[in-house]
Amino acid sequence: MPHLLHLDSSADLAGSRSRAITAAFAKAWSDRGADHTITYRDLHTDPLPRLSSTALHWAPRLRTADETAPAADEALQQTILDELLAADVLLVGAPMYNYSLPSTLKTWIDYVHVPGITTTFDATPSQPLAGRPAVVVTSAGGSYVEGSPTAGWDHLTPVLEIVLGTALGMAVTVIATELTLAPRIPDLAAQVPHSEALLTTALDRATALGATI
Numbered sequence: 001m002p003h004l005l006h007l008d009s010s011a012d013l014a015g016s017r018s019r020a021i022t023a024a025f026a027k028a029w030s031d032r033g034a035d036h037t038i039t040y041r042d043l044h045t046d047p048l049p050r051l052s053s054t055a056l057h058w059a060p061r062l063r064t065a066d067e068t069a070p071a072a073d074e075a076l077q078q079t080i081l082d083e084l085l086a087a088d089v090l091l092v093g094a095p096m097y098n099y100s101l102p103s104t105l106k107t108w109i110d111y112v113h114v115p116g117i118t119t120t121f122d123a124t125p126s127q128p129l130a131g132r133p134a135v136v137v138t139s140a141g142g143s144y145v146e147g148s149p150t151a152g153w154d155h156l157t158p159v160l161e162i163v164l165g166t167a168l169g170m171a172v173t174v175i176a177t178e179l180t181l182a183p184r185i186p187d188l189a190a191q192v193p194h195s196e197a198l199l200t201t202a203l204d205r206a207t208a209l210g211a212t213i
Contacts (some may be wrong), residue, residue: 001035005087009105010139016177017180017199018093018139021206024093025175027133028210039064039083040170045105049073056138059116059126080111081118083099089213090170091136092160094140100155109163110150119167130169133213137206138174141181143190173209177202 006026010016027034051057055067056077084090094105101109115121118129136157144154157174165172179195182188188195 001038002032002088003086004029004036004038004089004091005083006038006040007043008041008093009102009103011044012091013045016093016095016139017139017177017202018095018189020199021137021139021175021177021202022093023036025137025201025206028207029048029089032211036044040071041083041108043108044102047104048111049106050061050075050107051077057110057114059114059121060150062116062121069088077111080108081114084112084118085153090132090164092134092136092164094136094156094160095139096154096156098154100210101159107152109159113163113167119169127169132165132170134170134172135206135209135213136164136172136174137202138176139180140176140178143178143191145178156179157161172193175202175209175213 004026006018006022008022011017012019015076026038026040028037052073053067053069055063055069058067058075092105097101112118116124118124118126120126138157140154140156142150144150145154157176161172161174164170177198179188179191179198182191
């Protein structure tokens with residue numbers, strides 16, 4: 001059965017645009033039939049603890065003699081890895097916080113970016129997720145497109161493309177929406193129509209991808 005792993009990380013449980021867009025994708029996915037299953041993890045309401053040891057950054061065979069981790073922490077990491085490895089498609093809601101990832105999403109990345117398990121470190125090939133689709137939904141309060149005064153300030157999207165795409169080998173598709181703070185910040189008020197248009201486009205794209213990917 002096709003299986004989706006759906007992650008959200010926005011701290012806004014009521015008006016989050018990243019949550020709205022991932023929900024549109026997930027609905028289109030589940031509407032394809034009961035065989036299209038979903039595992040959902042809310043990284044904000046149920047945050048993962050930070051890694052307790054450097055040992056968890058490495059596959060056991062790559063750890064040094066003095067790198068150890070509590071058994072309970074290794075078991076939790078294995079649960080997170082199993083969720084990802086069981087997914088045919090990964091869906092990530094990733095709002096921009098202070099020009100980068102929410103800390104909760106960064107912690108999840110730390111659990112799954114493991115040399116020797118999900119990404120190759122030495123001569124032993126280890127990229128079990130290679131080729132699987134990853135849909136990343138980004139949202140930003142301002143605008144960071146080429147030509148804008150803050151172009152190049154987006155330190156969210158490149159990290160996810162590097163980790164999920166380059167390191168894990170997944171086929172990454174980004175659905176981006178910007179100017180989410182236009183209705184709230186007076187200086188951006190003139191951008192409200194454009195902000196709403198970007199959201200509509202992102203919702204439509206998420207629905208189309210969820211129905212076909």
